[in-house]
Amino acid sequence: xxxxxxxxxxTVAKWFSYLAILFGIVGMGVGVWIAFELAFPELxxxxxxxxxxxxxxxxxxxxxxxGFTLSGIWATWYYVGQRVLKVSLAESKFLQTIAKLHFWLYxxxxxxxxxxxxxxxxxxxxxxxxxxxxxxxVVIIWVLWGISIFGLIGIRREKTxxxxxxxxxxTFLGVAMLYLFNNMEVPTYLITGMGDPxxxxxxxxxTNDAMVQWxxxxxxxxFVFTVPIIAMIYYYLPKESGQPVYSYKLSxxxxxxxxxxxxxxxxxxxxxxxxxxxxxTMGSVFSVILILPSWGxxxxxxxxxxxxxGQLKENPLIKFMVLASTFYMLSTLEGPIQSIxxxxxxxxxxxxxxxxxxxxxxxxxxFMIIAAIMHMAxxxxxxxxxxxxxxxxxxxxxxxxxxxxxxxMWIAGITQGMMWRAVDQYGNLxxxxxxxxxxxxxxxxxxxxxxxxxxxxxxxxxxxxxxTMTAAKQIEKExxxxxxxxx
Amino acid sequence: xxxxxxxxxxxxxxxxFLTFILYGYIVHLYRxxxxxxxxxxxxxxxxxxxxxxxxxxxxxxxxxxKESK
Numbered sequence: 001x002x003x004x005x006x007x008x009x010x011t012v013a014k015w016f017s018y019l020a021i022l023f024g025i026v027g028m029g030v031g032v033w034i035a036f037e038l039a040f041p042e043l044x045x046x047x048x049x050x051x052x053x054x055x056x057x058x059x060x061x062x063x064x065x066x067g068f069t070l071s072g073i074w075a076t077w078y079y080v081g082q083r084v085l086k087v088s089l090a091e092s093k094f095l096q097t098i099a100k101l102h103f104w105l106y107x108x109x110x111x112x113x114x115x116x117x118x119x120x121x122x123x124x125x126x127x128x129x130x131x132x133x134x135x136x137x138v139v140i141i142w143v144l145w146g147i148s149i150f151g152l153i154g155i156r157r158e159k160t161x162x163x164x165x166x167x168x169x170x171t172f173l174g175v176a177m178l179y180l181f182n183n184m185e186v187p188t189y190l191i192t193g194m195g196d197p198x199x200x201x202x203x204x205x206x207t208n209d210a211m212v213q214w215x216x217x218x219x220x221x222x223f224v225f226t227v228p229i230i231a232m233i234y235y236y237l238p239k240e241s242g243q244p245v246y247s248y249k250l251s252x253x254x255x256x257x258x259x260x261x262x263x264x265x266x267x268x269x270x271x272x273x274x275x276x277x278x279x280x281t282m283g284s285v286f287s288v289i290l291i292l293p294s295w296g297x298x299x300x301x302x303x304x305x306x307x308x309x310g311q312l313k314e315n316p317l318i319k320f321m322v323l324a325s326t327f328y329m330l331s332t333l334e335g336p337i338q339s340i341x342x343x344x345x346x347x348x349x350x351x352x353x354x355x356x357x358x359x360x361x362x363x364x365x366x367f368m369i370i371a372a373i374m375h376m377a378x379x380x381x382x383x384x385x386x387x388x389x390x391x392x393x394x395x396x397x398x399x400x401x402x403x404x405x406x407x408x409m410w411i412a413g414i415t416q417g418m419m420w421r422a423v424d425q426y427g428n429l430x431x432x433x434x435x436x437x438x439x440x441x442x443x444x445x446x447x448x449x450x451x452x453x454x455x456x457x458x459x460x461x462x463x464x465x466x467x468t469m470t471a472a473k474q475i476e477k478e479x480x481x482x483x484x485x486x487x
Numbered sequence: 488x489x490x491x492x493x494x495x496x497x498x499x500x501x502x503x504f505l506t507f508i509l510y511g512y513i514v515h516l517y518r519x520x521x522x523x524x525x526x527x528x529x530x531x532x533x534x535x536x537x538x539x540x541x542x543x544x545x546x547x548x549x550x551x552x553k554e555s556k
Contacts, residue, residue: 006539007539008539083537084533084534084537086537086539086541086543087539088539156547157543157546157547157548158533158543158544158545158546158547159543159545159546159547160530160533160544160545162530162533162534163530164534234534235534238531238534238535239534239535239537242535244528244531244532244534244535245531245534247528248527248528248530248531249513249516249517249520249527249528252516252527253509253512253513253516256512257509260505478538481535
């Protein structure tokens with residue numbers, strides 16, 4: 001038994017939760033805007049160069065991936081880490097200071113980095129656009145997180161690391177390795193004394209650059225959008241439902257399966273390109289094998305609800321998490337299908353690809369972060385969740401949004417792919433590019449509307465969180481399992 | 488043996504080796520449980536019973552005191 005005067009310290013977890021909400025609204029707001037730009041091109045010129053699709057698209061992807069998602073990951077880390085290790089941050093002044101430094105450096109760094117994208121500083125490497133000074137800041141932020149993880153492990157009371165911890169550690173190590181290698185770059189001003197001090201060129205060239213880039217790019221999906229989100233669901237679903245994870249052994253097996261297989265799948269981004277054929281095949285094969293560990297985790301989560309499915313009807317947080325797990329299954333089946341060479345010949349460069357990405361990110365990542373933060377809110381503020389009804393409405397509105405998004409993109413993508421390769425009896429292309437654009441217009445509009453639904457849901461989430469923080473009914477003690485909520 | 492055949496043979500050997508490792512791990516997990524060395528499923532409680540005041544599933548102090556004996 002520990003000193004009852006010590007409590008878990010949720011300060012930094014709360015701060016990161018606020019940031020997740022803020023970055024979620026900003027990043028997805030930009031996403032909705034650029035979705036409508038594709039349907040209505042005149043929207044590109046509303047604020048001159050600053051609202052061009054090309055300028056805003058990296059802002060959308062970076063703010064959502066490295067703003068919303070990372071903030072969500074860290075909010076949950078500073079909560080789950082303490083609880084499963086049974087140690088409070090308040091027990092170490094040093095770790096408490098590191099955690100706060102981590103937050104502030106990240107917040108300031110993120111604002112500056114996004115600002116740099118808006119004024120056109122970019123390395124032009126997808127999902128790795130930040131120029132070299134920001135990369136250095138990212139490394140420092142990452143080291144601070146590492147100190148926090150291993151520092152907390154060093155003073156823990158629980159000997160064995162819970163499975164979520166394995167996934168958080170894997171996120172830390174995986175991103176560290178990927179980020180360092182993909183962002184090896186030469187600052188041109190420091191070498192030549194000419195040009196812009198912020199500009200750099202990659203240390204790799206041509207095909208090699210492409211291979212490193214997609215080894216990074218695909219594994220950014222692995223270690224930012226998958227691994228830490230599994231860490232979350234392994235904690236929050238059992239905790240909210242009061243059911244232990246269905247099979248702890250399966251969680252361990254899936255962990256090692258995922259770690260081994262994921263790192264080899266990036267080659268599927270470069271099918272029919274200049275990389276060696278065997279590497280393209282390897283990318284496809286490993287992508288298909290990836291179904292096994294992914295479904296291992298997802299099924300483990302669904303089976304955790306075995307005999308307790310009534311909770312799905314009663315508790316909107318369980319709804320969010322079960323649907324997140326289902327979307328994880330859907331996107332980890334869809335991705336491997338797209339990586340098969342013959343399917344890729346049709347799917348590559350079409351709207352089916354962003355459709356796939358968004359059923360993973362909106363359904364799996366977004367829903368899990370929303371549920372995790374709403375699970376923590378009553379524990380943060382010792383108040384019940386302000387409105388169950390609002391949470392239910394948010395769930396259905398956002399689910400409808402996701403369905404509109406991916407179904408429109410499936411149809412658009414397959415239509416596009418078929419039109420691009422249609423030929424007449426003499427082998428001439430049957431359609432010009434603009435023919436496809438005309439046909440796709442209704443689907444682009446539908447995608448924008450789907451995104452708008454999800455975006456409105458974010459405001460419901462923010463309002464519910466704010467009211468939980470300030471006005472909901474107080475509770476005497478921290479709830480053990482299901483989060484209390486007012487009708 | 489030409490390079491292509493060697494590549495094929497190595498590929499098969501590698502697949503068998505990895506399959507062996509994977510199944511070996513599953514066997515290891517189940518065997519450790521059967522022999523009573525470890526009960527993996529009890530670790531699931533770590534997420535459920537996670538108050539600062541609740542007793543750890545496997546306290547770290549116990550381990551340290553065992554080592555010192």
